[in-house]
Amino acid sequence: MKASDTVRITHAGYLLQVPDRGVHALTEYVTDDEKLFIVTHMALIEIDPSAWCLRVDGMVRRPCEITLEQILSLPQYEVTSVHECAGSPLTPLEAKRRVGNVVWAGPRLSDVLHACGIEQEASYVWSEGLEWGEFAGIQNQPFVKDLPIEKALAPEVLLAVAMNGRPLRAERGGPVRLVVPGWYGTNSVKWLGRITLAGTRAPGPYTTRFYNDLTPTGSRPVWQIAPECVVVSPANNDSVTSDRQICIEGWAWADAGVIRVEISVDGRQSWAEAELDERRDFGWQHFRFHWTPAAGEHQLSCRCFDAHGAGQPDASARNEIHSVVVSAS
Template identity: 35%
Template sequence: MGEQALDVRDFADVTDFLTPVDNVFVRAHLGVPDLDVDSWTLSVEGLVERPLRLRLDDVLALPARRFTAFHECFGNPFEPDVPTRAVANLRWTGFDLSALLDRAVPLPSARHVWFEGADTGTFDGEDGLSYLKDLPLETARRDVFLAYEMNGEPLTVRHGHPLRTVVPRMFGTNSVKWLTRIVLAEERPDHMFTTRFYTRVHPGEHTARPVRAVDVGSKILSPQDGDQVAGGYVELAGRAWSVGEVVSLDVSVDDGPWLPASLEPLGADPAWQPFTLSLRLPPGRHRVRARATDRDGRVQPPPGVRNSVHEITVTVGGAAAGA
């Protein structure tokens, strides 16, 4: 299976701080389900004292909060080291998972939380799958947000309407769309999307771990790869992100020295951080690379891994450029 099996759709990059919904990437491994919102319910079940079943009106009646967070796709699970750089920055509205856990009261034996979407189908030759992810209970209680709006509007069907999970600072594979079931359990589920795909072995280790915390990353949004620009100045604009704050963003042209860009500090929300740099370039074709470093000292690596330095090619001048 290749990219077609993933129902991958990417849309044009923009330099807006909030990514317009129409420009947000789409991933639907099992296709987009056809849900009847009037009959949709969310259950909280398994190792809890008080199982819950909520309708959409019940969900919308819960106290809401909003925050902005970047949202990044890990990439094709068949090619986990190939950079994808599908990332967006969005304003989410909803409520914390902890509000439901407090009502359901997990039993002492509960150690993990499973999140199941309504999307079902066949993937990599296995039939009857649903999209399922899991997190340790304490991690889920602290980090998982249940969203029903994106950028102030109800979720679109392709982005998980009517309800989805959002896990800031974790790859998008952990943010289950079309959420229908939350199950508390003693063990992790043995499932294609939990223990087979979306795992990786970190450098210096030998055991595969689930793909969760994001890597340090950056992306040049303007100009875009292959653009031709007039004049000698190129106004570079892009975004950087990580689990914590990105503390520096450097740019290199044609394998030259790394030059510091102007980088906005991280605010209270786990959003991406804009960077800019004005470059004076001679006529011709140029390779421009961006490299982020976060507060933990993690640096985007050279090519060969999924979060390698981002690179674009631009041509300065007219038809004679690059001759």
């Protein structure tokens, strides 16, 4: 399904939209549509919902094409999940902090795959978007990502048709997008058009050339969201009143869930534990720390640790420690 009366490009090329105040705009548990980032590699497209269909093929016993009407007739589920961009694949060590927390709704991917009959040899699920264009010198290569079969069959993975209680807009990947809670947004393929079950990882540029991190033990796909947190309030360069208690607060998240958040008010020389809310579904967790500033300039930082004990790097990583500077007088 390419350029036609049913699929058209509404913006050609790379696009990024973020709130003017960045993370300091993210004051609510559920992020409103207008405060959630938009990023696309090749284009934004709009699809005629009446013409859309999802092709399921590869290592399945019953390949099929599923219409939107059929998708909507399946049992629908809601999952609250942090939604975070992994950052530019051209500069993977830069922290971008494009993030929000939303409520997705739609049928489970597992219900569709089981209905098609999964072959025993299938170990990966490839997902392909319907956009096309150019990115980083690559022309018209389909945006294909992959998931291990175990994650694809997890109950939280949805064929999303709605976000925050409203039908999924074209800019959000509608009419149907894949949603993979706990994993970076690059894996939640927009404008979903094809699902293929295979015995190997997908061979395209978005799984081979891009979105792989180098580690001491080799290359690792950019899949699970690493521990990360941000100070939402006070904002960077805010002025506060000295000798009067304020509340430092923000959000923390990780695929495995966050078990501890620490705050530094002295330029990372010392750390103290913050109060932390429990996680709901795969959503982010609110933290707060009460502090009485002395007069002067202060660097405030936050860091978190997930259920496996992993923490955040000081610098040079997409999830590096977040800091703000405030002045007290």
